[in-house]
Amino acid sequence: MASSRRSFIKYASLAAAGNAAGLRPFGMLNSFAQAGGAGYKALVCIFLYGGNDANNMLIPFDANGYASYSKIRGPLALAQNTLLQLGSAPDFALNPNLPDIQTLFANKTAALVTNVGTLIEPTNRSQYLAGGTAPTNLFSHADQQLEWQNASPSGATTTGWAGRIADTMNLSYNPNARIPMIASVAGDTLFCDGAGSTPVSVSPGNLGGAACSEGATECAAQQATAQALLNFSSGLSLVQADNNITSNAYSYAKTLSDAVQSVSPLQTVFPTGNSLAAQLKQIAQIIEVRSALGVQRQIFFAGVGNFDTHANQIALQGALLAQIGPAMAAFYQSTVELGVQNSVTSFTMSDFSRTFQPNSNTGSDHAWGSHHIVMGGAVKGGQMYGTFPNLALAGPDDSGSNGRWIPTTASVQYASTLAQWFGVSASQLANIFPTLGSFSLNNLGFV
Numbered sequence: 385m386a387s388s389r390r391s392f393i394k395y396a397s398l399a400a401a402g403n404a405a406g407l408r409p410f411g412m413l414n415s416f417a418q419a420g421g422a423g424y425k426a427l428v429c430i431f432l433y434g435g436n437d438a439n440n441m442l443i444p445f446d447a448n449g450y451a452s453y454s455k456i457r458g459p460l461a462l463a464q465n466t467l468l469q470l471g472s473a474p475d476f477a478l479n480p481n482l483p484d485i486q487t488l489f490a491n492k493t494a495a496l497v498t499n500v501g502t503l504i505e506p507t508n509r510s511q512y513l514a515g516g517t518a519p520t521n522l523f524s525h526a527d528q529q530l531e532w533q534n535a536s537p538s539g540a541t542t543t544g545w546a547g548r549i550a551d552t553m554n555l556s557y558n559p560n561a562r563i564p565m566i567a568s569v570a571g572d573t574l575f576c577d578g579a580g581s582t583p584v585s586v587s588p589g590n591l592g593g594a595a596c597s598e599g600a601t602e603c604a605a606q607q608a609t610a611q612a613l614l615n616f617s618s619g620l621s622l623v624q625a626d627n628n629i630t631s632n633a634y635s636y637a638k639t640l641s642d643a644v645q646s647v648s649p650l651q652t653v654f655p656t657g658n659s660l661a662a663q664l665k666q667i668a669q670i671i672e673v674r675s676a677l678g679v680q681r682q683i684f685f686a687g688v689g690n691f692d693t694h695a696n697q698i699a700l701q702g703a704l705l706a707q708i709g710p711a712m713a714a715f716y717q718s719t720v721e722l723g724v725q726n727s728v729t730s731f732t733m734s735d736f737s738r739t740f741q742p743n744s745n746t747g748s749d750h751a752w753g754s755h756h757i758v759m760g761g762a763v764k765g766g767q768m769y770g771t772f773p774n775l776a777l778a779g780p781d782d783s784g785s786n787g788r789w790i791p792t793t794a795s796v797q798y799a800s801t802l803a804q805w806f807g808v809s810a811s812q813l814a815n816i817f818p819t820l821g822s823f824s825l826n827n828l829g830f831v
Contacts, residue, residue: 423557423680424674424680424681424724424727425680425681425682425727425728425729425805425806425807426671426681426682426683426684426724426727426728426729427546427682427683427684427728427729427730427731427802427806428664428667428683428684428686428715428728428729428730428731429546429575429683429684429685429686429730429731429732429733430660430664430686430687430688430708430712430730430731430732430733431529431532431533431570431573431575431685431686431687431688431732431733431734432687432688432689432691432704432708432732432733432734432735433529433687433688433689433690433691433734433735434525434689434690434691434692434693434734434735435525435528435691435692435734435735435736435737435738435750435751435754436691436701436704436732436734436737436738436754437460437691437693437697437701437737437738437748438734438737438738438754438755438756439453439457439460439737439738439740439748439775439787440457440460440462440479440697440698440701441478441479441482441705441755442476442477442478442479442496442498442755443462443467443476443477443478443479444475444476444477444775445464445467445469445470445474445475445476445477446474446475449475449775450464452775452776453775456740456741456775456777456787457740457741457742458742459742459746460697460698460742460746460747460748462479462480462698464477466480467479467480468480468482468483468486470486470489470490470768471490472489472490472766472767473496473766473767473768476768476772479701479702479705480702481702481703481705481706481709482705482708482709483709484709484710484712484713485708485709485712485713485757487713488712488713488716488759488765489765489766490766491765491766492763492764492765492766493716493725493759493760493761493763493765494757494758494759494763494765494766495757495758495759495763495764495765495766495767495768495769495830495831496755496756496757496758496767496768496769497755497756497758497768497769497770497793497798497828497830498755498768498769498770498771498772498773498792498793499753499754499755499770499771499772499773499781499789499791499792499793500753500754500755500756500770500791500793500794500795500797500798501736501737501752501753501754501789501790501791501793501794501795502519502522502528502531502532502736502752502791502794502795503518503519503791503794503795503796503823504517504518504519504537504819504822505517505819505822505823506794506822506823507790507791508780508790509780509781509782509783509790512783512790513783519531519537519538520537520538520539521538521539522736522752523736523750523751523752523788524750525692525735525750526539527539528735528736529735530574531795532733532734532735532795533545533546533573533574533575533733534574534575535795535796535799535816535817535819536818536819537819542574542577543574543577543578543579544573544574544575544576544577544578545575545799545803545816545817546566546575546576546578546683546685547566547574547575547576547577547578547579547581547583548578548579548815548816549565549578549683549803549806549808549816550564550565550566550578550581550683551578551579551580551581552808552812552815552816553565553681553806553807553808554581554681557679557680557681557807558678558679558680558681560678561677561678561679561680562636562639562677562678562679563584563636563639563640563677563679564581564582564583564584565581565679565681565682565683566581566583566584566682566683566684566685567583567584567585567586567667567670567682567683567684567685568583568584568585568586568684568685568686569586569587569588569663569666569667569684569685569686570663570685570686570687570688571585571687572585573685573687575685576683576685583685584636586666586670587666588662588663588665588666589662589665589666639677640670640673640677642676643673643676643677644669644672644673646673646676647672647673650665650668650669650672650718650721650722651721652668652714652717652718652721653714654711654714654715654718655707655710655711655714658707658710658711659688659707660686660688660707660708660711660712661707661710661711661714661715663686663687663688663711664686664711664712664714664715664718665714665715665718667684667686667715668715668718668719668722670682670684671719671722671724671728672722681806681807683806688704688707688708689704691704691734691735693738693747693748694743694745694747694748694749695743695745695746695747696745696746696747697738697742697746697747697748698746712730712757712759715730716730716759716760719760719761720761725760725761726760726761726762727761727762728760728761729758729759729760729762729763729802729805729806729831730758730759730760731756731757731758731759731798731802732756732757732758733756733795734754734756735750736750736751736752736753736754737751737752737753737754737755737789738750738751739751739786739787739788740775740777740786740787740788740789741777741786741787749786750788751786751787751788751789752783752788752789752790752791753773753781753788753789753790753791753792753793756798758802758830758831760831762805762831763830763831764829764830764831767830769793769828769829769830770792770793770828771792771793773789773790773792775787793828794819794823796817796819796820796823797820797823797825797826797827797828798828799817800813800817800820800826800827801826801827801828801829801830801831802831803816803817804826804827805831813826
């Protein structure tokens with residue numbers, strides 16, 4: 385991916401704008417927003433980088449299920465008396481570091497979607513072991529991150545499914561928007577890229593816009609240099625295109641800075657020292673100024689990691705989950721404050737889950753099917769969707785003998801469900817999700 389368009393833009397923008405402007409590619413600005421009213425909808429993707437061990441996020445709680453879990457997981461097994469039982473799904477419990485998600489689930493504003501993963505077509509154990517069709521480079525971080533983000537059979541597809549949604553819906557829903565439909569608060573990512581759509585990259589906590597901290601003379605010189613670079617006609621189309629992106633970044637920065645300064649600060653308290661909370665707070669602030677920016681639809685991308693827990697997993701994963709729960713709960717509360725809780729749906733994605741069988745370093749290794757959280761006022765919460773895997777090594781849902789669950793729900797079905805809530809029509813689905821026709825169900829019904 386080093387020579388990709390995204391990477392070129394990332395580094396070329398930095399060279400063009402420089403530290404003089406303090407802006408990132410696509411504008412290290414701040415915001416996104418939407419015209420107020422009943423038509424507003426937003427999707428918020430929270431990517432758990434590194435492969436979250438869903439086997440220790442959602443755990444069997446009934447006597448037989450927990451006994452089997454405890455025996456096989458060994459040193460990774462969490463004590464049953466520490467688990468957070470789900471009241472409306474009493475045979476299951478959450479990791480003890482997710483009390484906020486337990487509360488959201490109990491309040492029916494969060495749901496769990498089980499055993500989701502990248503698939504090209506429905507696949508069972510015998511088909512997989514016989515060499516049946518499977519996504520490329522399973523168990524590879526880079527490839528599976530891309531395949532979750534592009535909803536395609538391989539990482540080679542150069543657009544993400546959010547970017548393709550923007551390509552399809554932008555003119556219909558955001559004809560007078562002052563900024564792009566998609567914003568990332570976690571850097572450059574394939575998820576956000578369309579064939580004709582580009583995202584704005586947002587720096588959490590930087591809603592005031594770019595500022596120069598040096599003396600007046602130095603700042604003026606820096607600004608003049610940056611402007612000269614933007615106005616320089618090199619004759620090279622790639623450089624000129626990048627200059628246009630950087631120029632747009634300055635414009636977006638001014639637009640967004642003016643918008644956020646015109647509203648009162650949010651009253652919702654977000655956790656401090658929590659990187660995901662900072663990102664979600666930034667998204668909430670962007671949503672707050674939606675009316676000033678004239679947008680009818682928005683998609684946001686946030687990310688947190690590293691969930692690649694090959695060793696010392698209980699402590700490392702526990703610390704990460706302890707960030708996710710409070711951050712998501714605060715974000716939901718901010719949507720309530722803004723009166724858009726029924727119009728904003730948040731969801732998790734991750735590279736993959738991890739092996740049910742532990743490794744020799746009190747960790748786990750790369751696997752496949754995983755469980756995910758969906759949150760929002762429109763979510764049909766307090767329920768589990770999909771088919772929970774049979775937790776048996778070399779069992780009917782294992783792709784081998786270590787507990788790498790073959791997904792029973794495809795990531796493209798998960799994405800399609802979110803897209804349809806967002807407003808993608810039945811006739812548009814095939815263009816956005818080319819493999820969706822291989823599955824009999826294109827809407828899982830959780831929202």
